Amino acid sequence: MKGFLSFVRKEFRHIFRDKRTILIVLVMPVVQIILFGFAISTEVYDARVDIVGNWSDPSVRRIAGRIEQNHYLRVVSVYETVADVPERFRKGLTDVAVCFERDFDARLRHEGRAEVRLLSDASDPNTAQMIVNYVNGVLTDAQSDLLLKDRPEPASEASFPYVQYMYNPSVLSAYNFVPGVMGLILMLVCSMMTAISIVREKEYGTMELLLVSPVRPMSVIVSKAVPYLVLSVVNLLTILLLARWVLDVPMRGSLLLLLLVSVLFILASLGLGLLISVIASTQKTALLISGMGLTMPTMIFSGIIFPCESMPVILQYFSDIIPAKWYIIIVKKVMIEGVGFGYICQEFLVLLAMTVCLLSVSIGLFRKRL
Amino acid sequence: MAVINVKQISKRYGSCVALDGVSLQVNPGEIYGLIGPDGAGKTTLFRILVTLLLPDEGEAEVDGLDTVRDYRKIRSRIGYMPGRFSLYQDLSVEENLDFFATMFGTSIAENYENIKEIYAQIEPFKDRKAGALSGGMKQKLALCCALVHRPSVLFLDEPTTGVDAISRKEFWNMLYRIRRSGVTILVSTPYMDEAALCDRISLIQKGRIIETGTPDEIVGRYPHQLFGVCGEPAYPLLKFLRTCSGVLRCFSFGSEHHVAAEPGVLTAGGLQAAIEGAGFRNVSVRDIRPNIEDCFMELAKENDYGQG
Known part of the structure; x- marks a missing residue:
């Protein structure tokens, strides 16, 4: 026990005496959360809208007013010919043009329907999609108001889709990034740092001495893992605090459940790290394997950036073997949807199986000789 | 009875034969030298004896224990100083020593007498990081770390490689003092002039022992x-x-x-x-x-x- 404690103390010394390690372990998570939360957000503020139509048309004016009121949108120009729109896109003066039919108000009044066309500069498809969604929302609202005013009793043809973003009403990207970054950081700290710290002992030859001592390999592994487990929990709490108080991501489910799942995921990551340390013989190799082999696939396949659902089927199957994907799903469910254990049972079991598998394989492979 | 008894040990790495039917006996309380150029198989033999490697053929006993079956027991009885400086560079002198003492279930205080003569020389620098020590001091620290748990057999793999002439001389004097306390020492070196300092030696080349005896005997057989x-x-x-x-x-x-x-x-x-x-x-x-x-x-x- 004394030996174990002294081993853990030694590991902490390694961590705290190396500025780069400290940077990666404690500073990077904060920076990443803030970066992902603020800089890399998919929300669009202040999108510029052109109104193309007759300004004397009362309905056009009413809808333009509504667009102006939406704080994501801003009307920058009003003119009458659609032919001017491409030129304004090319000059970068506007993001979307709302084109009203001739005699919009009159048609609406007499025929009960009139056409609006949205022209979007979709050279940046993600942004265009967002802006069009905003404008559509405004138009849908306006439409429902007009219909209600004209026909007091609710009509069946007024059934246009009414979308409500149940768990993320203002569609904040932080709701997606925070669980993603949690998965990414916990895995990075646990797998990469554990792998590197074990491989460093191999590279410097100290592993030879550790193996020759009466200390059991198992306790070498455990004492290597404990400091990173502690740091991961610190990171986890930091991220959760930042998410709650800086990025306004709610914590709807049970904190205890989230911590339990996180510890499970940390163990899985430790298993991965051990596995890497068995394969790699130099720190560089360990870094490359964890960078290219863990971080990249996690970024791509765990749904942080690209939704898994839009991938080719074969890649979707591939994404299933990435522990972070399951962890992120669970975190989203617990944090954002606030569900209990019953709803994450399946994902939890997958993660548990992976953890057991990774740990037993890597401990089995960990050599007690050179 | 021999403290180290090596019987017909062979070890291959792929097609490269590192050790080819090596046998030797080391008696209690002697400094036994393994002399040979780089690549002769010295380190491989050391690693087999300290239970880090398994031999392909043959067997070896250290302190009466089989290196394959009883490796766990052997590990607590031996001190090993690898050829390369293998301590934690980012830990201080004292922290390194303390760590290795606790690894073997003891403490610096308990065994201070055992290492006093060597440790006294580096104690003034005990707060310095091991990575910032000179070659000679690193070597002394490594020796302290290998001795701190009172091993009965000491394995020193090329301890004087890369150390200046004066430090080498000091080092051999330390070995004589350690021998006096009853520790058996197996030491390897590529320096032929150090062979004469050992009690008995084996000359090793290309994985084979080519001669064994006291330095005088070997010279006499010329x-x-x-x-x-x-x-x-x-x-x-x-x-x-x-x-x-x-x-x-x-x-x-x-x-x-x-x-x-x-x-x-x-x-x-x-x-x-x-x-x-x-x-x-x-x-x-x-x-x-x-x-x-x-x-x-x-x-x-x-x-x-x-x-x-």
């Missing part, structure tokens, strides 16, 4: 007569000597050439006359006693012929 020859220019002289009749071998040893001949065939005077006759300047020829390196060269040749 079969030829040996002359030390100086002269200018040196390199043509070496080539000339190799063509002289009666000369078996000739090697350059620093400023001198060592010439081996069948006993009684050549005399120093005769050889000097022959060399001066060939036009070399400042010639001096003297009878010399062979050293371990001469023996090694001689035996290495035979080993080569034996293998070829």
